[in-house]
Amino acid sequence: MNEAPFVIIGAGPAGLSAAEILLKSGAHVVLIDRSDRLGGQLTKQTHMFFGSEKQHASKRGIDILKLMVDALSGYDNLTVHKETTVVGMYKDKTLACLKGETYFKVHAQAIIVATGASEKALPFENNDLPGVYAAGAVQTLMNVYGVKPGNKVLMVGSGNIGLIVSYQLMQAGIEVVKLVEAADSISGYLVHASKIRRYGVPIEMNKSVKRAIGKTAVEAVELWELDEHWQGIPGTEEMIECDTICLAVGLAPLTELMQQIGVEITFIGELGGNVPRINPRFETSVPGVYACGDVAGIEEASSAMIAGKIAATHALLNAGIEVDKAESSLASWRQELQGLRNGPHGEKVRKGLEKLGVLS
Amino acid sequence: MKPENVIICRCSDVTLKELFDLFEDGYETFEELKRIKRVGMGPCQANTCGKMVQWEISKYFNIPLEEALFHNIRPLTMGVKLKAIGVQADEE
Numbered sequence: 243m244n245e246a247p248f249v250i251i252g253a254g255p256a257g258l259s260a261a262e263i264l265l266k267s268g269a270h271v272v273l274i275d276r277s278d279r280l281g282g283q284l285t286k287q288t289h290m291f292f293g294s295e296k297q298h299a300s301k302r303g304i305d306i307l308k309l310m311v312d313a314l315s316g317y318d319n320l321t322v323h324k325e326t327t328v329v330g331m332y333k334d335k336t337l338a339c340l341k342g343e344t345y346f347k348v349h350a351q352a353i354i355v356a357t358g359a360s361e362k363a364l365p366f367e368n369n370d371l372p373g374v375y376a377a378g379a380v381q382t383l384m385n386v387y388g389v390k391p392g393n394k395v396l397m398v399g400s401g402n403i404g405l406i407v408s409y410q411l412m413q414a415g416i417e418v419v420k421l422v423e424a425a426d427s428i429s430g431y432l433v434h435a436s437k438i439r440r441y442g443v444p445i446e447m448n449k450s451v452k453r454a455i456g457k458t459a460v461e462a463v464e465l466w467e468l469d470e471h472w473q474g475i476p477g478t479e480e481m482i483e484c485d486t487i488c489l490a491v492g493l494a495p496l497t498e499l500m501q502q503i504g505v506e507i508t509f510i511g512e513l514g515g516n517v518p519r520i521n522p523r524f525e526t527s528v529p530g531v532y533a534c535g536d537v538a539g540i541e542e543a544s545s546a547m548i549a550g551k552i553a554a555t556h557a558l559l560n561a562g563i564e565v566d567k568a569e570s571s572l573a574s575w576r577q578e579l580q581g582l583r584n585g586p587h588g589e590k591v592r593k594g595l596e597k598l599g600v601l602s
Numbered sequence: 603m604k605p606e607n608v609i610i611c612r613c614s615d616v617t618l619k620e621l622f623d624l625f626e627d628g629y630e631t632f633e634e635l636k637r638i639k640r641v642g643m644g645p646c647q648a649n650t651c652g653k654m655v656q657w658e659i660s661k662y663f664n665i666p667l668e669e670a671l672f673h674n675i676r677p678l679t680m681g682v683k684l685k686a687i688g689v690q691a692d693e694e
């Protein structure tokens with residue numbers, strides 16, 4: 243079996259920033275990602291980022307990714323496994339990995355789980371028709387593979403993902419017929435919403451999909467208004483022609499590996515659902531297993547980057563490895579994290595973290 | 603809404619109607635639904651259907667989402683050919 247002091251699962255912003263900290267200490271690091279390219283969500287984010295200067299705000303996601311990957315070059319203490327899925331995690335910190343047809347195991351002293359999140363689906367009639375997509379998948383198709391998902395799209399969900407992907411669809415010459423939102427207000431940044439409104443896309447609140455219509459693929463969608471309990475109101479139905487229904491209805495942390503070794507998981511709606519119970523050092527209930535980024539609660543790339551650094555620093559300290567200026571770095575990262583979560587858009591996250599008991 | 607036309611688990615083709623029928627029959631937990639209908643046992647390993655199942659349990663039995671427990675997850679999360687495992691075991 244392969245031995246490694248530190249293994250990072252997932253090479254998104256959280257995993258990449260954790261890797262840089264670990265590598266600087268001279269420790270051997272194994273970085274595993276199931277994708278064929280490093281960067282996680284950043285690989286498809288062609289838009290300019292919000293957030294703070296220190297986390298590369300106003301650069302495009304794909305350019306931030308390049309900076310983060312470049313920062314790992316030149317280290318001979320790094321082993322990267324791309325196109326490799328961690329398919330099993332065992333209590334003794336052995337990871338079972340699958341790369342194509344090759345199955346192998348890695349035994350770690352400490353594991354940093356940075357697996358991100360998966361997209362939520364919605365139950366409505368005919369929700370299995372071709373043409374029903376999750377928004378992140380649409381973004382991957384367009385921005386990574388250059389494939390148009392359809393020609394006429396209904397977007398469901400007004401979070402930043404729904405808003406940004408709507409805009410990117412239009413950039414690709416695809417018509418966005420409407421954006422509907424079940425809640426009574428827009429949940430993403432208003433600048434993103436204003437932009438797509440300016441391009442003529444109606445944004446309508448308290449509305450959702452009643453059913454998809456079509457023989458072999460989506461041909462139309464029936465919408466209806468929702469009451470305050472998010473139940474459809476009969477008689478308010480409205481039919482819209484489209485060939486694509488794009489669901490941007492939230493993300494759920496990918497905690498499945500941690501569940502396999504009995505990491506304590508708790509349901510916190512504000513953080514996306516089932517999340518690991520981490521402490522302020524980002525360590526889970528299983529010593530030596532850390533969780534950071536979206537897998538520890540849905541937030542943003544900017545916060546994932548800081549979380550990765552904090553988690554990695556504690557992993558080093560716990561392993562008895564000295565870290566230059568650890569205390570002052572940790573203090574300033576915590577402050578940055580707090581800054582990111584301070585605004586009105588951080589309210590949900592703050593509430594969630596409060597429930598988790600780790601508001602730093 | 604016709605629950606027989608709402609797919610909850612795409613991998614094992616389980617509809618909302620089938621969930622409702624199981625609830626009627628007295629099955630109340632994700633773990634039971636999984637054992638009987640294979641909900642969450644396909645390639646997605648409940649990453650697509652899981653949240654919807656939790657939501658439907660919580661709605662049907664009128665319990666908070668926090669209490670609509672998730673199913674147990676065990677390794678491996680993907681199909682791995684026995685041959686691949688055999689080769690690895692030989693090398694070890």
Ligand SMILES: Cc1cc2nc3c(=O)[nH]c(=O)nc-3n(C[C@H](O)[C@H](O)[C@H](O)COP(=O)(O)OP(=O)(O)OC[C@H]3O[C@@H](n4cnc5c(N)ncnc54)[C@H](O)[C@@H]3O)c2cc1C
Binds near residue numbers: 281284290327407546
């Ligand atoms: C459309 C959109 C717009 C966004 N805009 C912004 C923005 O403007 N500003 C901002 O700060 N944030 C933004 N975000 C959010 C940001 O992208 C995420 O919060 C961030 O990517 C989370 O980072 P992460 O490292 O935790 O996870 P991810 O980036 O999701 O990376 C997780 C990685 O883990 C890998 N993985 C998962 N499971 C396994 C496994 N079993 N084995 C091996 N590898 C595995 C995946 O392949 C992936 O590469 C946006 C998100 C979206 C979808």
